[in-house]
Amino acid sequence: MSEFKAFSLLASIIDRVSLKGYTQPTPIQKECIPVLMKGNDLLGIAQTGTGKTAAFSLPIINNLGQNKIDIKAKSTRSLILTPTRELASQIMQNIDDYADGLGLKTKVVYGGVGRQAQVDAIALGLDILVATPGRLLDLIETGDINFKGVEVFVLDEADTMLDMGFFNDVQSIISKLPKKRQTLLFSATMPAEIEILAQAILTNPSKVQIAAETVTIDLVNQSVYQLDKSNKLPLLFNILENADYEKVLIFCKTKYGADIIVKALEKESIKAASLHSGKTQAVREEALQNFKDANLRVLVATDVAARGIDVDNITLVINYNLPEDPRNYIHRIGRTARLVKMAWPYHLR
Structure with a gap:
């Protein structure tokens, strides 16, 4: 039996999680999902590969699936910001898997590809938007998206954003978000800049820290x-x-x-x-x-x-x-x- 049932997620989400072969939540999922289901802000310190995507996306999908509304044009109810195209695509693929059957409108946007299909999707209104900073700023500047309807904002891989030189772009995007929202910040490390950002954008956050791996797994011969x-x-x-x-x-x-x-x-x-x-x-x-x-x-x-x-x-x-x-x-x-x-x-x- 799937231990995910303990989180009181929608039955369709439990089914999708089970189909992916997940029965036991990872440590970060056990810590994050109950907090996020309550609508609290969260600071998560964990590396890629710990199950972060499910940790933040399952509660978001559950809330959107339970509380459907008419979405205004050029808006999104939730925004997930991540540093690279590949990671954005991977997050979107998982979200679409988890949300299958709920009728949620989702889209991933990034540079290096044509923008018109992205503009057209946003024009209809979205439940979930996954984006990289550069293309998202471009869409903001051309007036193809607004953030008045954002209920949840997720900043993923914050330290990688810093390392890749996206920090000013991230701050510019955050400045355009509504003050009243649920905010989630995930980072593998906490340099001073990330600590300052976390203090600025999070309100009474719960903190979840998963110990970083310092040794390699025994199954790998080196x-x-x-x-x-x-x-x-x-x-x-x-x-x-x-x-x-x-x-x-x-x-x-x-x-x-x-x-x-x-x-x-x-x-x-x-x-x-x-x-x-x-x-x-x-x-x-x-x-x-x-x-x-x-x-x-x-x-x-x-x-x-x-x-x-x-x-x-x-x-x-x-x-x-x-x-x-x-x-x-x-x-x-x-x-x-x-x-x-x-x-x-x-x-x-």
Whole structure:
């Protein structure tokens, strides 16, 4: 029996959650859902992969499903702001899964794609809008959206917003929201700027903090190769001679470096593609879908572009460049641990 029933969510939501195979809430879901069902503001400190999306989206969907209203044109009842296109798409996909059958109007908006379909959807009024800062500001400036009807605002990955240089954009968007609203702020870390922002936008918030992972999961086997830079590619080719590594995710530091690796792999007749912010959204989506469908054996990604990647059965993660932040290392190799009991990350220095 699903433990989600204890939250008194709508029956259709419980059914959808069960269909996704969720029976026991994660720690952040246990802490957040009861608080949010009461309409309280919340400060959540937790990393990607802890179940945050369900933690904040299930209560939102439940409230909207129970309290349907006529939505005014160019408005949305709830706004979820997140840093990257991939993460925005992933959040929207999960929300649409959870809300199936409730008739809620939802839309995800981000740059790199045509805006007219986004404008048309917003013009009809939305229950839930998931957005990245740049495109949302563009829609605000052209008068294609207003926030008078916003009941709930979610700021996700706040520290990533700061790292990516979106902080001023985020503050500009927040300044246009109605004062009376429920506000949720999630961040993996709490630098001074985020603490100041939290104090400014949250009203008597409940605080939920999920301990950050400081060690890697036991199911992931790890190996380290120390070698000269000139030997990286030969070693990479040698590793990929193992046919058991059917779906390989490679992390590197720069967009330029990702493209170089892909070209080298293609010369060796290894199907590969890169995923980074220098690619158009259409190209990024095509690469990710081909990787999911096993039409590509290797996907080479930067950390920023990899936010929101959710791919089944990744058998090998390679850190072509080690990240400067240990948390990113845990995040990277966790891509194998979610769905594969035995995985084999290699770290090429």
